[in-house]
Amino acid sequence: MLKAMIVETEAYTADDPACHAFRGLTPRTAPLFGPTGHFYVYFIYGNHYCINVVSRAVGIKAGGVLIRAVEPVAGIEIMQQLRDKTDDITNGPGKLTQALAINKAHNGLEINNNDQLWLEAGPQIKHKIAVSPRIGISQGTDKLLRFYIKGNRFVSR
């Protein structure tokens, strides 16, 4: 059983040019337009999977939250095997999906209605949540929509 705590996220909304849903509904982005509380997993750069939680405010037609980094909690050795290294195994969106064996098979699943991948409430966060521009995008770079636990060493660099 692999278990990890989310320590870094980014928000993407339908009116945001950096969001996959910005250019409208396509087969790939369909989950972003669907009901909230589902996973949106996509393949990028010919190598990596990234995972989002479909999540948006009332009245917003599509959007999600990208999970950018997690802190390993249980099954760390398995994660290291999946990553084929011991350090820096979950501090990035493509790294954490590899460490947690997340792939296209999880796309569209409900976040709490299957035995493959789900979310649980975490511990009370005692650290401050820091805010910054998002990483790796070419548009919408001015928006402060990246959130991470300040001081947590598993946050991406």
Place this chain on the structure above:
DNA sequence: GGGATGATGCTG
């Protein structure tokens, strides 16, 4: 059918 691009990560 072809070309451009990408919410990245590894190597040098």
Place this chain on the structure above:
DNA sequence: AGCATCATCCCA
């Protein structure tokens, strides 16, 4: 700083 690598999308 460069590049691997391919699914997806837009245009022709």
